[in-house]
Amino acid sequence: MKEQAARAVLLVKAVEEADQAREVLTEDDRKYATRTARELADWDASERKAAATFPSFLEARAEQILKRLGARHPAFGTFAQRHSGAAWVLGWFLPLAGFLLGVGADRIADPEHVDLLSLPLLLIILWNVLVYVAIVVWALLPKRGERLFRSRWVRRVSVGKGGIPRRLPYSLSAAMLEFVGQWTRISMSLNAARVARALHLSAAALAVGAIVSLYSRGVLTRYSAGWESTFLDAHDVYTALSWLFGPVIALFNLQGFSAAEIATLQFGLDANAQTLADNGARWVHLYAGALILYVVVPRVSLAIPAAFRAWRLKRRFPLDLDQPYFRKLSQAAGGEAGVLRVVPYSFSVDENRSKSLESVAVEQLGDRAHLRLLAPVPYGVDAAATLHEQGSSGAPTVTALLFSMGATPEKENHGAAIDALVAEGGEGATVLLDQSALVRLDAARLRERVELWREFCIFHGAQPFVVDLLAPPDKLRESA
Known part of the structure; x- marks a missing residue:
């Protein structure tokens, strides 16, 4: 993918992730852009007598979305076309x-x-x-x-x-x-x-x-x-x-x-x-x-x-297409269904939380995504060895560590587990933070605990996603 195409794709990614309420980019806008991009990518591939590629789909989709947003918000359109000189x-x-x-x-x-x-x-x-x-x-x-x-x-x-x-x-x-x-x-x-x-x-x-x-x-x-x-x-x-x-x-x-x-x-x-x-x-x-x-x-x-x-x-701009956002779009482009492999750390997942994790998998990787819930890593156990052993059964699309925010993050235990995950999966390592155990906390203390965990995960090089696994499906994702 060329530099300008990668820039457009990353800008659209930022817009879609920030616009969770679909205020500036409706669901119909996104579906239309996806459908049009798939058709354009297939048409371009047929002209070149080659198979359609995922980067070409992303480039066409970003172009469609930026045109629509630029027409609605001219200042944004000017920003999207800005060149540094x-x-x-x-x-x-x-x-x-x-x-x-x-x-x-x-x-x-x-x-x-x-x-x-x-x-x-x-x-x-x-x-x-x-x-x-x-x-x-x-x-x-x-x-x-x-x-x-x-x-x-x-x-x-x-x-x-x-x-x-x-x-x-x-x-x-x-x-x-x-x-x-x-x-x-x-x-x-x-x-x-x-x-x-x-x-x-x-x-x-x-x-x-x-x-x-x-x-x-x-x-x-x-x-x-x-x-x-x-x-x-x-x-x-x-x-x-x-x-x-x-x-x-x-x-x-x-x-x-x-x-x-x-x-x-x-x-x-x-x-x-x-x-x-x-x-x-x-x-x-x-x-x-x-x-x-x-x-x-x-x-x-x-x-x-x-x-x-x-x-x-x-x-050949080095855009990381292994992030959950791109994994989800890969399915829309006709790719294989993704798998979210969840490894709880010192945390037993009951049936209700397991069903919520399935919704997380869909949100992260698309409608056809599957959940693979693995056995919890016991507190104090070497997470690196556990992740390596459990990874031998097959290569998942995304591996995520699941922590309960009821616990206090510890460098030698939780931090070591995140370090092992980053070493296993690179910069795209994902951590799910379940706040369902904190329902009795007031709003101020809850924000403090969320920020504590978020900063802890980012410090160790992982991307945190805060969820409430006991909340209704429409309120599952509290923040990211």
């Missing part, structure tokens, strides 16, 4: 700005000479060396690098500049806020690749601009090369330039220099005027070679894999 800024503006800055940098600093200690050129090289060191550090500390990308400007790269439109139904505004957070998170890898590509190309363009400036001025101007310093003598300058230009001389087979020659190139010495005038071209070649070796080649080498990652992620 990052492709133009990152792809063209920054590299062009870097090139122009490189063209002007050395010209502004010293328009008449080739300064052996040219501050702009040395800063370009030094800055890039520091960046290479930072890249190595980031590679060793990936989590730190990821946190550094989580900033407002990266959010703008993801969803564009501007806030949530006002004067929209509450559920629609809530959906848009949820979408912004989710899209920023799951598009982080794509936008990080885009930013890396742009920064590397801009740095390379800066160096290329400086090279172009050196050679273009040399066509119409006769360079005089030399150096001057208050604190460095000829030996210090020779040592520094030997470190800087040694690899360049060896790689490009350029003419070298000696300590005595460096001593004669100091600005302000009347005896070396002819020497200064005759050495300009050699030092232009040396600085151009240094910029190519230390900046252009490494930066382009780093930009190529970043560009490939961005291209690949844009064409």
